[in-house]
Amino acid sequence: MGGHQRLRGVVHAIGRVRGLALVLVCGLVALAACQPAPTAPPTAENSLVRIAWSDVGVPTPFRVSTAGPGGAVLLSLIYDTLTWKDEHGIVPWLATTWDISPDGRELTFMLAHDVKWQDGQPFTADDVAFSFDYYATHPYRWMPTDMVESATVLSSERVRLRLKNPYAPFLEEVAGAVPIIPRHVWQNVSDPLHYDAADASLGSGPYRLTEYRSPEGAYRLTANRDYFKGPPRVQEVQQLSLPPETVVQALQQGQVDLAYTADASVVTLLQGNTRLKVLQTAPLSVVRLVLNTERPPLDRVEVRQALAVALDRAAVARAVTKGDPVVGSAGVIPPETPWYSPSVRQYAFDPAAARGLLGGERLTLELLAQPDAREPELLQPMLESVGVTLQTKRVDIQTKAQLLKEKRYEAALLQHIVGGDPDYLRRWYAGQEANLFAQGDVLHDPAFDALAQQQATTLDPAARKALVARLQDVLAEDLPTIPLFYRRFYWIYDSTRLTPMNTSGGLMNGIPLVDNKLIFLPT
Numbered sequence: 001m002g003g004h005q006r007l008r009g010v011v012h013a014i015g016r017v018r019g020l021a022l023v024l025v026c027g028l029v030a031l032a033a034c035q036p037a038p039t040a041p042p043t044a045e046n047s048l049v050r051i052a053w054s055d056v057g058v059p060t061p062f063r064v065s066t067a068g069p070g071g072a073v074l075l076s077l078i079y080d081t082l083t084w085k086d087e088h089g090i091v092p093w094l095a096t097t098w099d100i101s102p103d104g105r106e107l108t109f110m111l112a113h114d115v116k117w118q119d120g121q122p123f124t125a126d127d128v129a130f131s132f133d134y135y136a137t138h139p140y141r142w143m144p145t146d147m148v149e150s151a152t153v154l155s156s157e158r159v160r161l162r163l164k165n166p167y168a169p170f171l172e173e174v175a176g177a178v179p180i181i182p183r184h185v186w187q188n189v190s191d192p193l194h195y196d197a198a199d200a201s202l203g204s205g206p207y208r209l210t211e212y213r214s215p216e217g218a219y220r221l222t223a224n225r226d227y228f229k230g231p232p233r234v235q236e237v238q239q240l241s242l243p244p245e246t247v248v249q250a251l252q253q254g255q256v257d258l259a260y261t262a263d264a265s266v267v268t269l270l271q272g273n274t275r276l277k278v279l280q281t282a283p284l285s286v287v288r289l290v291l292n293t294e295r296p297p298l299d300r301v302e303v304r305q306a307l308a309v310a311l312d313r314a315a316v317a318r319a320v321t322k323g324d325p326v327v328g329s330a331g332v333i334p335p336e337t338p339w340y341s342p343s344v345r346q347y348a349f350d351p352a353a354a355r356g357l358l359g360g361e362r363l364t365l366e367l368l369a370q371p372d373a374r375e376p377e378l379l380q381p382m383l384e385s386v387g388v389t390l391q392t393k394r395v396d397i398q399t400k401a402q403l404l405k406e407k408r409y410e411a412a413l414l415q416h417i418v419g420g421d422p423d424y425l426r427r428w429y430a431g432q433e434a435n436l437f438a439q440g441d442v443l444h445d446p447a448f449d450a451l452a453q454q455q456a457t458t459l460d461p462a463a464r465k466a467l468v469a470r471l472q473d474v475l476a477e478d479l480p481t482i483p484l485f486y487r488r489f490y491w492i493y494d495s496t497r498l499t500p501m502n503t504s505g506g507l508m509n510g511i512p513l514v515d516n517k518l519i520f521l522p523t
Helices: 002-014 026-034 070-078 127-136 170-174 244-252 265-269 301-310 313-321 351-356 375-385 397-405 423-430 444-457 461-478
Strands: 048-051 083-085 089-091 095-100 107-111 148-155 158-163 207-213 218-223 236-240 259-260 276-280 284-290 363-369 390-395 410-418 479-489 491-496
Touching: 026 351, 048 070, 070 218, 070 236, 083 170, 089 095, 095 390, 107 127, 127 148, 244 259, 244 491, 265 276, 265 491, 276 284, 284 301, 301 375, 301 390, 301 461, 301 479, 313 375, 313 479, 363 375, 363 397, 363 479, 375 390, 423 444, 423 461, 444 461
Parallel strands: 048 236, 048 259, 363 390, 363 410
Antiparallel strands: 083 089, 095 107, 107 158, 148 158, 207 218, 218 236, 259 491, 276 491, 284 410, 284 479
């Protein structure tokens, strides 16, 4: 069965289970029965790996969806960046070495030899300079590059980027996350949001886009045999969209080889399974209440503090994740990361204290949540017991994002990635957050703004860490958001097909990158 036919067969079966809970339809089971079970690691020329993510739209830097992290991960297989990360930290990629000026404003990159675009055209420093110039007018959807003042070609293999101000996380957040695009494709494109020619998703990465089936949210990528790091060991990678409640069954039936869940019970469920293994990530996903501090009564800090102590967040976490709770920190940054401040003020569960802060006042609060959220039903009786009536308004993600953007809400339940470099705190409150799931933060605090900008431009790691600790203190005092708990992701994988990697700090703001391009490349 050819790759094109395989993709059509799999997405057809998966498409039929959209919206169903707990079970796969018979077509999916039948397809599993007609395909032999894998027996060896992915080293053969024509091997195949199938990954369950979600539909992320058209995979170009200008059209990929920001509704969830799958789009940035997919782009990383098609495009390359100047730097990259492995399980330990930053590693060279398109750039083999770099020099940084003493003031941190100039970064000179030496580029790798013999890199080619997927159409065979040579990659040069012109492409790097062009990319940053082009993004200045047509921004990359996932990460701003407006700190770059200029990009200068020094030779075919050397390029210098000059920044408006020092930017401490540049090597990780920009050089390691922003796709370099081919000048010969994009130089005459004035409207990248609608460009859909055959070369729109052409990159220099280890995989080229062969097919995108929008109705099923399915992608087929084939190996770039001329990749500068060596031909990928896996000939074909498919990214498929499945309803979250069906991924375990899809893995058990051999329909996908890698998928994640936040449900800790899969560890027990799959214990002793010789084929399916579980890779656990750090708790880099947060479930939180974002509060509109411009709207009464949430403009009063004592009301926000009352909400924080009224909630048994550990109990909510246990009910939702079915695992040991990782209670939210009032400073937002999660534990098990190097930027977490253990001294930040926390709010223990104390209903009596909540009633005291409210002084007998009864309040009604409207909460925006998505249709499948379980948390509102858990929060409602806790808040009712202290005099706060919670009214849940359930809307789809696009509607919720629009309401948040326009500040037409009182409180909203968000769940999204949070981790990696802490500059995401600045981006949240500067209105630069790309992730559609993390919109809506409101905080008017000049002290926070000053600290946020200072930490971004501070190059000394110890001094910057102290500033980030102070940012956490401000957030804990003002409470514009109440982190309920952090989630771990449990990545289930077919150990006969691949071995995932826990990438250090994740991608960008903590996206769990276990399907790192490195796992598909020659060792």
